[in-house]
Amino acid sequence: MKRKLALGAVLSASALLAGVIQVSAGVAHAAPAPDATARALGLSGPEGLVAKNTVVDADGTRHLRYERTFAGLPVLGGDLIIHQDAKGAVKSTDRAVPGSIAPASLSPKLTAAQAAATATAAVRATVGVSDGDGPALVSVDRPGTAQLVVWAATGTPRLAYRTTVEGIRADGTPSSMLVVTDAGGGEVLSTHEQVQTSNATGSGKGVFVGSVTLTTNWTGSTYELKDNTRGGQYTVSLKNRQSGQGTLFTDADNVWGDGTAANNQSAAVDAQFGAGATWDFYKYAFGRLGIRGDGVGAVSRVHYGKNYVNAFWSDACFCMTYGDGASNRNPLTALDVSGHEMSHGVTSNTAGLNYSGESGGLNEATSDIFGTGVEWYADLPADTPDYLIGELIDINGDGTPLRYMDKPSKDGRSADSWSSGVGNLDVHYSSGVANHFFYLLAEGSGAKTVNGVSYNSPTSNGATVTGIGRDKALQVWYRALTVYMTSTTNYAGARTATLKAATDLYGAGSAESAAVAAAWSAVNVN
Template sequence: MKKRTSLVLVLGLTVGAVLPMSATVAAEKAPYDVTASNPTKQFGKDAKVNWKKGQAVPSFVHGMLSAKAHKDQHAIKQFLKDNKELYQLDADKDLTLLEVQKDELGSTHYDFVQSVQGIPVDGAKFKVHTDKDGIVTAVNGDVFPEASSYFKGKLKANVSKNDALETAWKSIDLTKEETETNAVDPTGKEVEDTVEKAELVIFKNRNNFHLAYKTNLQFIQPYPANWVVYVDAVNGNILDSYNAVADGATTGSGYGVIGDYKTLNTYYQNSTYYLYDVTKPMNGVIETRTAANQSRLPGNYSVDSDNKFNAVSQGADVDAHYYAGVVYDYYKNTFNRNSFDGNGATLRSTVHYGRNYNNAFWNGSQMVYGDGDGVTFRPLSGSLDVIAHELTHAVTEYTAGLEYQNQSGALNESISDTFGVFLDKGDYLIGEDVYTPNKSGDALRSLSNPSLYGQPEHMNNYVNTTSDNGGVHTNSGIPNKAAYLTISKLGTSVSEKIYYRALTVYLAPRSNFSDARAALLAAAADLYGTGSTQYNTVASAWSSVGVY
């Protein structure tokens, strides 16, 4: 019998249980000796510093960190060499520059990844930020200096990439063939809807480091999944795994799920109108498809003969298409971000997924919406904040890359909820338009009152659990409350700028709540100045939820 993964009735995510870890194969080593100098002594008493328990390097340092300008990557590497006592890394050997970006404030951001013998350390992103004058103002990320000396001799994989992928499939009790749906597009061309990837990385598991393959298995049947499975590249053991599915021209018209009239950007071809929008300045398109109540992706295009999508059964199609355009326009007009990847990628939605399916999710490449069972949910594409939530998961994937477990996963959820509120201004409820259609006044979550829906809103009530990838849907209530306190004081237009800058500039894959506070404060300082009303409001909001 094949494994079945239960689906949790929460916004935008189906949650797979984490598989048991195998015994570690590397010899146990003591935690790295933390002997770094005091950053406040090194950079001055005004430097603001975050540490994570057990890590030898601060995860976030913010302030005026250099006395002279650093105008290029060579100067930045010299800065790191000058501060080697603190960061404990060889800037030439241990750090690989991924990207240099200059933003609208004139700040420059240098993104590095830590590597060992040229192999990236999983999750070890390291960022150095300078202001318009080249003064270093922040250094953040998660690096592990002990990784460089952990391995003796040259690293060599005894397991091939193909064997690692086979092991990953076996670990979830499925084969690739069992997940393929053989879907075709309107031209009859087969669409590949199962994706498998494998990358050689250095993986930190407790106090041990492993040469491992980080594999991704993305599929839609027999359940939606974006499995991340770490396979030891030396002996083939499974080191860790989790399901990272993140909860997802002509002018026509139609009526949405709740009967509201909408104009639609459509496409005419061969006497048929498609929900296919080519009007946006993007490389791809905004397209909407239907699974016709089957469990297959991407499904067939949503079409109509007279460009009037007025049938009740088309309401989910209308809303998915229209709201995807609203979210695209929001990111483009507010932040000049062209689609979720910043490069104009296609926004694809599939509606009518499954039968009585009470969920919506982003599967790593597109949005998927069920019709609900009419009791717990009506069609989930009928809510703007649901669609904003799903597409923000995609933005997060292409920016901060917040790992979907524990505090970083709860932040991932909270960021999606928060941007849902930014788009649905003045409404701090999530999913109320589609949740329990026969019962008024309730919702999935509330940013203003998380406890109303069973979420903690202070660190005193943080839930330690192994379920739901470490409680990502539960503990998101804490950063959600901080977001509410920020938005209610500063308003949407100020708050969204702070949050977007923190997400795209400062947050990193393994950022925790404390890092989020630091990232938002750094963003507020960049935009409005340290000690400004905006800066102090953010600080107060996070202090109010017990994150200092």
């Protein structure tokens, strides 16, 4: 059976009320008091703001990201960004949902216990049924506890409960289902799997990265696969278990792996190198120190489960996890998998793009875009940089990549361009629109060979697009993500966000700004 690489993330509910994580070339900045900001925006009395992060430009311009509350309750879909000049005057705002977020009532008709039971029952009803995005759920191990919230992401704002129900899927993937139910009648308003998996096959020598140099830690008696120069990130073995903190890799001679999957250190070399390459990419490309921008390195866990053909990122444990693949001989530790998955953590800690509809496609595309950026940054002889996703792990079994950025439809499922129904596609296929946009912005349209790989990128409007180069395209996407996109940004909103970003970076009327507009029009986002 053909399986897809559903590269994804665990988007923890706690991220909706994250503390202040402020990034500007790795320097923290104090955000204005949320209460004062709420008053300045003219928000109603019951409305409040919770600071999430701040981006400060070189000229002092500030972009303040907040989550919103109503009567002390978290508002799902209430996030907003305030753009201030260097003197603190508000220039503009971007809101995930325009208009009022006030629910008709703040008095729930259901108790939290009833809401949790409803949510748990809804998840139990899916046991044994595939949702089209990975193996079927086989058990519900931990019924959730319901938290009262305001649901404003879609439709009329209403009082609701948010419940996380945990379980296990047939292939051993942990399930963490976020269910939002109406507090009046128990109607299920939203469900999504927070663990988004990669069904993929996936000095040291890794299975995919080849011979590389690793920064390790000497304890005085042994070497540890731990990098204190990159936030203390380290790699552990789960020894084919599906839980626990794992065992830190140690070695007597500081020579790790032999390039074969049979050597349990080889996958660890891939994982540790991938984490380091991702750290360096974000640091040197954007001045971002680590996934959260706080200088803290993530944990990489290898040898998860048995015959587990998946990999996933989790905000909850701030960790990256890899299975060993079919017959425990094909680890999923390729570099673009590492960069893709850990980039979900960056998205979670910035725009927080909802993992459904068009925003879900943008979430997935963001990880493809930055995962590709990591691959080009590392520039490994063993992994030629390209615009193909999952080309080394051979999940299809015929040597073809999982996804193609130049013409996404070559995988048989992804969208090359926007249409009114694209938001109904699985997010890994609706991501094709943004992936195609990025390729066109970076490299342009038509047939060409880049770094030894042949591409032929069409345009929906028949126009010729001239690229601005990969580095500039990455800068545009990163600024749009961290400064202008919100949790509900759709493709039209992404066009607006990237145009603003290009204007900020390269000037109004610049060739770069014109190329952004042309590339979006070429994928029918006008």
